[in-house]
Amino acid sequence: MAQRFLRKWKVAGSAALLAVTGAAVAGQTEASAAEQRTLTAAQSQVRKCHGAVAKGQRGVAGFEIKAPSTGLVRVQLDPSNARNKDEDWDVAVFEKASGALVAASAGLRSYEIADGNVTSGATLWVQGCRYRGDARTVSAAVTFVGTSAATARAASDPAQLVAVDTPTREAKQKLNKQELDVTESATESTVDVVLHGKADADKLKGAGFTFTVKIPNLADHLKKTEEADKAYRQRTPRSDLPSGRTEYRRLADYDYEMKELARRNPLLVKAFALPHRSVEGRDITGVEIAINAANKADGKPIFFNMGVHHAREWPAGESAMEWATDLVNGFGREARTTRLVAQTRNIVVPIVNPDGFSISRQATPLGDFTTFDYEMKRKNCQPDDAPPQYQTGLCPANPAGRLRGVDLNRNYGGFWGGPGASTNWSSDTYRGSEPFSEPEAQNIRELVSSRAVTNLITNHTYGPLVLRPPGVYATGQAVDEPLLAAVGKSMTDHNGYANIPGYQLYDTTGTTEDWTYWVTGGLGYTFEIGNAGFHPPFADAVIGEYLGRAPSTGAGKGGNREAYFAMLESTADSAHHSVIKGEAPPGHTLRVHKEFQTPTSPVIQPDGSTAPPIMYTDVIDNTIRPVGPFTWHVNPSTRPYVAGRYGRYPTAPPQPAQSLANPPGQPGENTSGDPLSDPREVVPFTIGGTPQYDNGSVRVRMEWTDPANDWDLFILNEQDEVVSQAASFGTNYEEALLIEPVPGNYRAVLVNYDQVDDTAYDDWTSLVVTGESPKPPVPGVTEAYTLTCERPNGSIAAVRQVIVGRGQTVDVGDFCRRRKR
Incomplete structure (x- = not known):
């Protein structure tokens, strides 16, 4: 069967998802006036503030406060009035009666925002911890936002996940216009869509789409994921991950672990906050790992590994954080790790989007993907592009719910404003008001521009894919395509993912690696981790994918750990970048x-x-x-954007067109989508090679009479692998394209997908295989x-x-x- 490909796609038109917003606004109460307190501690003390209540201990200050309503509590620390602007206070909120953690924040400084859910009348202990620095005091503000049941959608029909048949780019574009909740998961011939009830299903059918139900009840499915995670934690005291973790981190866990890596390994690790705080005011934190880590200007090649542009994609941050921990644990203990850390500099930013991630990770699960299913938030917290009535309120409790914000992975300058991103503020692929409008994307831009990042991975879920530039088909292949493909293969050999250019399914613009590669020349890739959802069970999505264990596609091959090491080997290889001596x-x-x-x-x-x-x-x-x-x-002095495009000059003419005969018989209908199952018709053909022919591509086109009938076309190689296919509808032809095909024997498989009832059989009338010359390289300029x-x-x-x-x-x-x- 064909390799399963998945790629980012538009999520959520505003009409469907804002249907409940009126009720939500009516049921939402006003935020309480912030209550200001001052926390004072005479001495600092290294402590995990959100580990446990530490009342009366060194470096700890706190106070009790009662929740006036059920809803959200936010505690925000403000270092602006402190004497030492570089102090580091952390904060945590506990329920007094049970000692359960409600909210926490543990950034590198004291710009802390801790959000959590509380019930009316609960007594809370707000705990501040002076981690380091000379500041004895810090200001704390506590805000409560009450919410009512009206903010939660009461659906008579369960939300479902369906695979909609979209075998062509045109079909995907048509689906994109239906104002449905289209997810980030797609194959060569389908796109997954969340249906919120019968009306959504009827809308799909009315537009001429067919679909297969993959998950009949999403809420039940997500509940089973939570149960699986809980069971794994209970039976596993420590995992085989570098950190030993057994569950998904929260934002405070990431920040605390990074500053602890730096504190415990001061020569090897430097923790830092990026220059722009998030929309809500959080620090965005990372670590540098190198010998003499504080010396940023050492001239070493840099591998930048980052995660969670998209809030709900929790495994993306986990994989990056495990990589940082892995390098630190292995340095001085493992020969390969020690060698590569000595030769390179590693920068890791696990959470690019801290506002969105905090909301997703702290949310009460609903599982219906609707407006107030905050667990499924994707974007940042930018309110300015929404209509005025949706700009009010704290991001975790606002009238636009999870829809407010900008898709950070559509906000970079590379080809911004083109296809594959939305102009609609409520869409999950909304691109923002202009290139780099968001502080989170500005951070990555400034870091890459100032640090000569030679290699970059931005982690996402889910795929499984390793994507390389370009993300736009019309751009043409990058001048470094052979190297980009080879480095991609060195990684997919370990994680089992598909190694493809970003445009292979459909175009996307404003993405991270398209900007970093075309503008700086650094080798950039997107990892789409796993194949089972945005944050599936931890044991599969994190442990299995990172270490290469079943059921991951990298089982027995090393997984993403070895894929990252392959990227680090590329970083250390000066043949992959440039050197001034x-x-x-x-x-x-x-x-x-x-x-x-x-x-x-x-x-x-x-x-x-x-x-x-x-x-x-x-x-x-x-x-x-x-x-x-x-x-x-x-990186090379000439940026790839002006360096030209990859191609080659032909060494022989292309293979001339060959018409293939229709074999006897008329196959019956076959709607399975499987080109290896009957009924079908198989027509063999041969693609020649040099010195006789030089085919940069081969086009296979079939035709029939009536567009109301539907034939599909698959091209198989000698190993029964689908190497190209065409399965559109509403036309009287299908056309499959093979790029740089290997000379050899192939088979065209023709599938009669649908014949109009009570009409004469409409057999195919033409099947032509035509070779095309390779495109010559496009010359560029030198900078x-x-x-x-x-x-x-x-x-x-x-x-x-x-x-x-x-x-x-x-x-x-x-x-x-x-x-x-």
């Missing part, structure tokens, strides 16, 4: 700099028309502070870095232009001692 006096700083503009896609407007592209400016600015001889690992040597006092000692390509090394010699030119 030379020597410099002590105290001098070398800088490579480049500033340029890049156009977005023609910008699709809400009415479907397009406006001209927007020009946005990027600045690449990387530094190194060497002492004597240096080797500096950078240079401006290389500057700065003296210790900041004055310029020397300037020159440096051109360096991928896999090249340029020796600039004793550059700083030369006169400026």
